[in-house]
Each structure stands twice: as C-alpha cells, then as structure tokens.
Amino acid sequence: MSGQRVQDHYARPGSGTAIAARVIAALRAFAGAHVAITPETLAPIDHLHGRGYLATQELTALLEPQPGEAILDIGSGLGGPARWIAAVFGCAVTGVDLTEEYCDAARELNAACGLADRVRIMQGSALALPLPDASFDRAYSHNAVMNIADKAGVYREAFRVLRPGGRLVLAHINAGPNGPVEFFPVGWASLPANSFLATDEETRRDLAAAGFAIVTFQSLAGPTATTAGAARRKLEAEGLPPLGPHVIRPGDGLQVQINGMRAREDGRVCEVQIVARKPDGSQS
Numbered sequence: 001m002s003g004q005r006v007q008d009h010y011a012r013p014g015s016g017t018a019i020a021a022r023v024i025a026a027l028r029a030f031a032g033a034h035v036a037i038t039p040e041t042l043a044p045i046d047h048l049h050g051r052g053y054l055a056t057q058e059l060t061a062l063l064e065p066q067p068g069e070a071i072l073d074i075g076s077g078l079g080g081p082a083r084w085i086a087a088v089f090g091c092a093v094t095g096v097d098l099t100e101e102y103c104d105a106a107r108e109l110n111a112a113c114g115l116a117d118r119v120r121i122m123q124g125s126a127l128a129l130p131l132p133d134a135s136f137d138r139a140y141s142h143n144a145v146m147n148i149a150d151k152a153g154v155y156r157e158a159f160r161v162l163r164p165g166g167r168l169v170l171a172h173i174n175a176g177p178n179g180p181v182e183f184f185p186v187g188w189a190s191l192p193a194n195s196f197l198a199t200d201e202e203t204r205r206d207l208a209a210a211g212f213a214i215v216t217f218q219s220l221a222g223p224t225a226t227t228a229g230a231a232r233r234k235l236e237a238e239g240l241p242p243l244g245p246h247v248i249r250p251g252d253g254l255q256v257q258i259n260g261m262r263a264r265e266d267g268r269v270c271e272v273q274i275v276a277r278k279p280d281g282s283q284s
C-alpha cells in the first residue's frame with residue numbers, strides 16, 4: 001500500500017493483469033487445471049463483500065433484472081456480480097469503478113468467461129459517472145459507498161442515469177449503534193481516513209434528497225451480529241478457506257476478515273439492503 005488513496009487499499013498500481021492471473025491460478029490450484037472459468041466457478045473469489053455470492057443473490061432478488069435490460073453496477077470491483085447477473089439474467093451490465101487495476105482485472109475475467117460482449121467495465125467515479133442521462137433500467141451498488149463521504153452525490157448520479165421508473169438497489173455497511181469501527185484494516189479500508197459510514201437516517205435523507213422514493217429499507221444489524229460471532233470464531237480456529245477475496249490481496253486477509261466480523265459482532269456496523277425508485281415522469 002502506498003499512501004491513503006482508496007485505490008491503494010484495493011490494489012497496487014499496475015497490478016491489474018496480475019490480479020486476474022492470481023484469481024484464475026487460485027481457482028485452478030483448488031479445482032484442477034481444467035476447471036471451466038465461469039461466473040459460478042469464480043464466485044468464491046470475485047464477489048468482494050461480506051457473505052460473498054450469497055449476498056449477491058440477495059441483492060439480485062431485490063433488483064429483479066429482466067432479460068435484455070441495461071443494468072449499472074456502481075463500484076463494480078472485479079466484476080463478479082456483474083458477470084453473474086449478465087450470464088444468469090441475460091442483461092447487458094455496465095460496471096464503473098474507481099480502481100484502474102480492478103477494471104483491468106475485471107475486463108480480463110470478462111474475456112476469460114466469454115462475457116466481454118455483455119459486461120462493459122469503465123474506470124470512473126461514482127460521483128461523476130461517465131454515462132449519459134436516463135440510460136439504465138436498473139442500477140445497484142454493493143459495498144462501495146463506504147469509501148465515499150458524499151453519498152448524496154452518489155445517489156444524485158444514480159438518479160441521473162436511471163430511466164424514469166428505474167430501480168436502485170443498495171447493499172452496504174452502515175454505521176452501527178455502538179460507535180465507530182475500532183480495528184483496521186477492514187474489507188473496505190486500511191485506514192479510518194477512507195471509511196465513511198452513514199447512519200440509516202442519513203441514508204434515507206440522502207436518497208430522498210436525490211429524488212428517490214424508498215421502497216424498502218432493511219437494516220440487518222441483529223442477524224448479522226449473531227452469525228458474525230460464529231464466523232469470527234471459525235476463522236480464528238481454522239484460518240482462511242482456500243478461495244476467497246484474500247487471494248487478490250494476500251498478506252492481511254485473515255485479519256481483515258476477523259476485524260470485519262468483530263465490528264459486526266460489536267454493533268459498530270450493520271448491513272443494509274435498500275430498494276429505491278426513480279419516480280415515473282421525473283426529469284433526469
């Protein structure tokens with residue numbers, strides 16, 4: 001890690017192709033040299049959020065993507081969720097991510113999965129999406145806004161690029177009731193300076209200010225606190241599984257996982273899942 005840029009937490013400069021190669025090598029070491037490279041086989045590694053693939057499935061149940069629709073992934077990481085949605089639901093998915101090395105790796109993995117024509121990756125900021133107004137049917141963002149102080153700005157941009165009636169689904173970590181995160185690194189930041197957790201109330205306010213109507217707002221503090229304790233104890237006893245996001249960032253992977261579970265367990269963070277809608281007839 002060099003300095004305090006958000007991108008430096010996620011990748012070393014110039015590491016894009018090496019990241020994709022490391023992901024594929026880890027999968028082959030685990031599943032055999034002839035394993036098919038698909039969104040499903042990559043899923044234990046390339047869904048970069050707590051509870052991995054399972055949480056993506058939960059998000060997708062809220063997003064309800066339809067065949068042929070244009071879907072936007074804000075903060076798309078290595079593109080795991082984008083590839084899975086494109087492959088399973090037959091959508092065209094555009095991912096925008098700040099970290100150039102992750103964009104490079106995502107494009108390599110798209111090609112390896114044969115999905116380069118259905119998943120487009122663009123390097124850019126959620127605060128200035130490099131995309132035209134009213135160009136997406138649905139948008140989602142999974143565990144990216146925790147790096148961004150100006151969340152109202154993210155929601156304004158999502159509103160701008162959605163078509164009237166379009167749906168936004170958010171799944172991320174909000175501030176819990178018991179104070180700030182105590183131990184770093186966590187999955188989204190190496191340092192407190194890059195961690196910006198909103199309260200549920202601030203999130204509702206920022207979405208409304210951007211023009212969204214909130215359809216559902218679920219805060220998962222209770223259930224995740226219980227399961228996080230069990231997950232932390234398992235990690236401490238058994239260490240990391242062979243496949244996981246730690247493959248991308250070797251070194252402190254075990255500590256990242258343990259710190260994240262501890263923060264959930266102590267009520268310093270909570271997971272939220274939100275469905276919001278751009279009203280019909282609203283101007284972008």
Ligand SMILES: C[S@@+](CC[C@H](N)C(=O)[O-])C[C@H]1O[C@@H](n2cnc3c(N)ncnc32)[C@H](O)[C@@H]1O
Pocket residue numbers: 006007010046047048049074075076077078079080081096097098099102124125126127141142143144145147148187188
């Ligand atoms: C924890 S990863 C999650 C990646 C992906 N959403 C997933 O669930 O697999 C967070 C991602 O958000 C991206 N990110 C952080 N700040 C951003 C910003 N201002 N604009 C776009 N992407 C951003 C990071 O580069 C990183 O890839």
